[in-house]
Amino acid sequence: MVVDDGAQRAIAHGKASLLSSGIVRVENHFVPMDVVSIVDLTGREFARGIANCTSEEAEQSVGSKDEAAGKRSGAKSRVVFTRDNIVLFEKS
Numbered sequence: 001m002v003v004d005d006g007a008q009r010a011i012a013h014g015k016a017s018l019l020s021s022g023i024v025r026v027e028n029h030f031v032p033m034d035v036v037s038i039v040d041l042t043g044r045e046f047a048r049g050i051a052n053c054t055s056e057e058a059e060q061s062v063g064s065k066d067e068a069a070g071k072r073s074g075a076k077s078r079v080v081f082t083r084d085n086i087v088l089f090e091k092s
Contacts, residue, residue, distance in 0.1 A: 001026055001038050001049075001058075001080070008040050011047055012088060018049065020061040021077040030055045038081070047088045049081030 003011070007022025018038065030036050030051050038047040051058075058080045 001036050002041065002043075003038060005041065008046065011038065011083075011086060015083055017079050017083045018081040018086065019077045020058050020080050023058060023062050023080065025062060026055045026059045028055065036081070038086070045089065047086050049087070050085035052079055052082060052085075 001018075002024040003018065003022050004024050007018060010016035010022065011018055024041065028036075031054050032051055034051050035048055036051050037045045038049055039045045057078065061077060
């Protein structure tokens, strides 16, 4: 799961859940309750989380932002990983 800079900051510093709106792309197949790697835009894994949905469900809302308005068009953002189910890695 590749996330944007805003999602990475929210997870790492704000201790937030990961919403589908922060996902850049889904790289592998997963189902609910799978442990999934969360990586930044450079590919560095900084966390892992237990998925609340399937990879297909998460992917459906990726790239559906209305760039001009900064809002989602049609697709609703979903909680892919809740904060309680995310483990952060220490910086090395």
